[in-house]
Amino acid sequence: xxxxxxxxGWPKGRLWGELGFKFPSLSLAAxxxxxxxSFDVTLCDESIERLDLAAPVxxxxxxxxxxxxxxxxxxxxxxxxLGTPVVMGGFHASVLPDExxxxxxxxxxxxxxxxxxxxxxxxQRGEMAPLYTSDHLVAMADLPRARRSLFAGKRYLFTNTLQxxxxxxxxxxxxxxxxxYGRKYRTRPVADVLTxxxxxxxxxxxxxxxxxNLVANRSYSLELFAGMKGMGFKWLSHAPIDFGREPELLRxxxxxxxxxxxxxxxxxxxxxxxxxxxxxxxxxxxxxxAAALRDHGIGILGSFVLGCDGDTPEIFPQIxxxxxxxRLEAAIFPILTPYPGTAVxxxxxxxxxMVSNAWEDYDMGHVTFQPRGMxxxxxxxxxxxxxxxxxxxxxxxxxxFKAHRSLxxxxxxxxxxxxxxxxxxxx
Numbered sequence: 001x002x003x004x005x006x007x008x009g010w011p012k013g014r015l016w017g018e019l020g021f022k023f024p025s026l027s028l029a030a031x032x033x034x035x036x037x038s039f040d041v042t043l044c045d046e047s048i049e050r051l052d053l054a055a056p057v058x059x060x061x062x063x064x065x066x067x068x069x070x071x072x073x074x075x076x077x078x079x080x081x082l083g084t085p086v087v088m089g090g091f092h093a094s095v096l097p098d099e100x101x102x103x104x105x106x107x108x109x110x111x112x113x114x115x116x117x118x119x120x121x122x123x124q125r126g127e128m129a130p131l132y133t134s135d136h137l138v139a140m141a142d143l144p145r146a147r148r149s150l151f152a153g154k155r156y157l158f159t160n161t162l163q164x165x166x167x168x169x170x171x172x173x174x175x176x177x178x179x180x181y182g183r184k185y186r187t188r189p190v191a192d193v194l195t196x197x198x199x200x201x202x203x204x205x206x207x208x209x210x211x212x213n214l215v216a217n218r219s220y221s222l223e224l225f226a227g228m229k230g231m232g233f234k235w236l237s238h239a240p241i242d243f244g245r246e247p248e249l250l251r252x253x254x255x256x257x258x259x260x261x262x263x264x265x266x267x268x269x270x271x272x273x274x275x276x277x278x279x280x281x282x283x284x285x286x287x288x289x290a291a292a293l294r295d296h297g298i299g300i301l302g303s304f305v306l307g308c309d310g311d312t313p314e315i316f317p318q319i320x321x322x323x324x325x326x327r328l329e330a331a332i333f334p335i336l337t338p339y340p341g342t343a344v345x346x347x348x349x350x351x352x353x354m355v356s357n358a359w360e361d362y363d364m365g366h367v368t369f370q371p372r373g374m375x376x377x378x379x380x381x382x383x384x385x386x387x388x389x390x391x392x393x394x395x396x397x398x399x400x401f402k403a404h405r406s407l408x409x410x411x412x413x414x415x416x417x418x419x420x421x422x423x424x425x426x427x
Contacts, residue, residue, distance in 0.1 A: 011363075026146055028063055031061065049154065085123070146161075168185065205232055221253075
């Protein structure tokens with residue numbers, strides 16, 4: 001039997017749809033890894049290729065984040081109109097399964113690796129249920145190695161993506177990670193990770209750990225970094241800003257080849273940080289923390305959430321000045337987005353401040369709620385201006401002009417973001 005895995009594309013005219021560098025869906029490759037060999041599996045990623053809506057397959061499996069949901073539903077409707085059953089999973093369908101079931105035959109809620117084989121067995125018997133929910137979280141020792149053969153021949157920047165941990169011990173108001181993976185921080189055996197890295201090294205010396213917080217368990221991270229030392233990787237991942245206050249951990253990560261971290265600064269206002277639950281952040285130490293990462297060869301892709309209740313129009317030039325003073329190698333500036341299933345959405349709904357459920361606008365680049373310290377128009381305009389200013393040639397020079405080993409990654413990243421932002425504005 002034939003299964004088609006589908007990653008829906010991002011709409012053109014949206015930042016994430018305009019970015020030239022593309023990465024594969026690790027979640028679909030993980031599901032493919034637990035698919036019995038009796039199934040013929042293929043992948044279509046609309047970000048890099050055209051989807052054949054009349055493809056001769058027996059089952060279609062789609063994953064989607066919230067802004068991709070409308071496209072996912074359109075794909076599902078098209079296949080079902082021809083009699084092909086469709087299954088959907090991922091963040092959006094897991095939180096709103098009833099909505100998804102208006103377009104698909106079955107929904108997988110939460111982590112899919114444990115229930116996917118059962119779903120396929122029941123599908124073969126003609127007994128597929130509408131809802132599949134695992135009764136336990138995946139044991140990380142049992143996490144399958146991604147079936148990367150699905151990526152062969154596709155135009156990805158690179159395919160060396162892997163996951164070593166799931167869950168997050170924190171519960172930030174705006175984040176959907178804990179709603180999906182839970183608060184329990186689970187780690188994969190270091191030996192398994194190192195074995196996978198040995199295989200990946202044969203293809204490329206770059207790697208990206210998709211973990212939401214690679215360094216939440218200090219002893220685990222130190223063991224992993226010690227094992228990676230000397231492997232020759234240049235790698236990136238995610239870490240909280242207090243990573244900059246851990247000299248031993250920083251040194252170990254740098255020695256292991258870390259060239260960049262995605263860091264959630266989120267706000268320059270300590271009261272705002274407290275309100276959103278960002279307990280690890282101390283705004284007064286941001287400059288020192290950022291410098292500590294750079295001193296160990298680690299560049300920063302910073303993130304600042306715009307439109308929090310303490311924000312006013314003055315926040316946009318303040319953030320730009322900070323980013324240039326801290327010499328952040330790159331940054332994103334998401335508008336506060338009340339995703340389904342998050343605490344911030346529940347709060348804004350209770351306060352009567354939600355103004356849109358147009359899921360395609362939940363791309364972190366559009367205002368979908370009523371801000372408190374400014375108008376929606378001021379928030380949108382400030383977001384757009386900040387993106388243009390940060391990725392202007394002048395700002396790029398001020399932040400990147402000094403040689404740093406992370407420049408090989410963040411130089412192209414800056415020009416990639418600059419081009420994508422300009423295309424987005426034109427559209």
